[in-house]
Amino acid sequence: MLKIENLTKAFGAVNAVDNVTIEVDRPMMIGVIGASGAGKSTLLRMLNRLETATSGTITVEGQEITGLKSADKRRWQRDCAMIFQQFNLVPRMDVVSNVLHGTLNQRSTLATMFNLYPTADIHRAIDILDRLGIAAHAAKRAEALSGGQQQRVAIARAVMQDPKIVLADEPIASLDPMNAQIVMDDLRRIHDEDGRMVIANLHTLDTARRYCDRVIGMRQGRVVFDGSPEQLTTGVARDIYGADASFSEAATSTSIDALEQKIPQRA
Known part of the structure; x- marks a missing residue:
């Protein structure tokens, strides 16, 4: 389904x-981990x-996409939705209109200018x-929503x-x-229920293990690990992050249980 060669x-x-x-033969939920x-x-x-490769190729379902231009490139970007850390919503616009922006690549310039949407699209949003x-x-x-709610709006726009x-x-x-767990649950549901491939950059090992079918570790631009969540041991993680024996997964955990264990309980 997805083939990345010498990119x-x-x-x-x-x-x-x-x-x-990297080669992926079916829709999966894939976590990509590594240091900043x-x-x-x-x-x-x-x-x-959004970036053009210096060399190498990306092929999806037999279509080579690294050389696409103009309308072909925009069609690909419709088929490959992007969710960002900072949500990339229009703050002063209502939530449903932000979701409807997911159809911009399918609409005419005139309809976009006057913010005109078919009733069926509004209902779907x-x-x-x-x-x-x-x-x-x-x-x-x-802008009136919490960060977690805004990220779920961004997910809705992608869907x-x-x-x-x-x-x-x-x-x-x-x-x-709490919101991190809700957002990851939603991304996993999009994969499970819709059969879509989901690729997520993640900073925490517990999240990658819990939600992903496959984990790819990167270090200094190269893939240094590609395997199942069960194969992502603490030793492997040290290699991915270039860390020594003092490396602690708990320090980067996003799980609520781990967070509670790190906070001293009051008598």
Whole structure:
């Protein structure tokens, strides 16, 4: 379904992504982990064509997408939805209109200018919000919602595109543990119920193990681990992050149980 071959992205003399090869034969939920600067975000941005590869190829269902231009590139970006850490919503616009922005690549310039949407699309947007448990906020401005709610609106916008692949670039990095769990639950449901491939950049090992079918570890632009969650041992994690024996998973945990264990209980 997805084949990445010898993919490289150079910024000057530095290879942010360095000769990466990955093959995925079916829709899966994949976590990409690694330290900041490992190349995770650049990899996702090349998949979505927000960045252009320096060399190598990306092929999806037989279509080579690294060379797409103009209308073909926009069609691919409709099929490959992107969810960002900072949500990328229009703050003063209502929630349902933000979700409807997922159809922009399918609409005429005139309809976009006058904010005109078919009734069927409006109903579908509200149905998606309802599925994510936030339909009650449809008429509110996006800026009035909490961070977790805004990220779920961003997920709804991605689903509105009806994509083949959903990319999530550190979707829970700015969220508290409770909202992080809700957002990851939603991403997993999108995979399980819709059969979509989901690729998420993640910072925490417990999240990758709990939600992902496959985990890819990156270090200095290269893939240094590609395996199942069960194979992601603490020793492997040390290698991925370039850490010594003092490395502690608990320090980066997003689980509510782990958080409670780190907070001293009052008598």
